Amino acid sequence: EVQLVDSGGNLVQPGGSLRLSCAASGFTFSDYGMTWVRQAPGKGLEWVSFVSASGISTFYSDSVKGRFTISRDNSKNTLYLQMASLRAEDTALYYCAKNILHMNYFDSWGRGTLVTVSS
Amino acid sequence: EIVLTQSPATLSLSPGESATLSCRASQNVGSKLAWYRQKPGQAPRLLIYDASNRATGIPARFSGSGSGTDFTLTISTLEPEDFAVYYCQQRSSWPLTFGGGTKVEIK
Numbered sequence: 333e334v335q336l337v338d339s340g341g342n343l344v345q346p347g348g349s350l351r352l353s354c355a356a357s358g359f360t361f362s363d364y365g366m367t368w369v370r371q372a373p374g375k376g377l378e379w380v381s382f383v384s385a386s387g388i389s390t391f392y393s394d395s396v397k398g399r400f401t402i403s404r405d406n407s408k409n410t411l412y413l414q415m416a417s418l419r420a421e422d423t424a425l426y427y428c429a430k431n432i433l434h435m436n437y438f439d440s441w442g443r444g445t446l447v448t449v450s451s
Numbered sequence: 452e453i454v455l456t457q458s459p460a461t462l463s464l465s466p467g468e469s470a471t472l473s474c475r476a477s478q479n480v481g482s483k484l485a486w487y488r489q490k491p492g493q494a495p496r497l498l499i500y501d502a503s504n505r506a507t508g509i510p511a512r513f514s515g516s517g518s519g520t521d522f523t524l525t526i527s528t529l530e531p532e533d534f535a536v537y538y539c540q541q542r543s544s545w546p547l548t549f550g551g552g553t554k555v556e557i558k
Binding site for chain 1: 452485487489494495496497500501506507536538540542545546547548549550551552
């Protein structure tokens with residue numbers, strides 16, 4: 333059974349940094365692209381970032397480009413999102429998600445980890 | 452960026468009725484569109500991918516259609532667990548984008 337356990341969310345001040353993690357199990361992690369999606373309180377879904385199976389290719393939404401860095405450690409079956417220069421508008425529940433093989437749709441999701449940016 | 456516009460924003464229906472949800476893309480996305488259902492307090496679940504393909508374990512009451520810029524998700528007979536928010540998502544070009552959602556509520 334596929335399991336994604338996201339963690340690392342916390343209360344952080346504007347301008348601060350945070351690293352989210354997503355521990356994966358139940359599938360061959362190194363075969364699949366992975367994605368972060370966020371959801372602000374009471375709002376819809378927003379795609380944040382993608383990393384290819386190998387980790388070589390990455391993509392970001394314009395709202396986080398230059399501030400967030402996605403990465404993965406295939407030896408540890410773990411996905412990361414390094415977040416810097418955080419803003420109030422980054423406050424959201426962050427989900428990690430597994431891509432369908434060779435397609436940018438998401439067939440398994442973590443439960444989410446909450447990031448709150450506030451002074 | 453491709454903008455996905457979902458309508459209606461809210462759909463009020465009774466269990467057993469059918470639901471028709473719409474997603475319109477600002478540019479041609481071919482068939483590269485998916486639908487998700489999100490129940491309160493839960494992560495989204497993939498229902499339909501590439502416009503009309505049901506994801507693993509998704510019951511036959513869910514069907515998707517459309518191509519280009521206009522897409523439809525149909526739920527033939529609403530079950531209690533179908534009262535939720537539905538999102539469309541395109542994979543035609545970066546950045547990937549989601550629609551704003553349609554809430555299906557109990558009438």
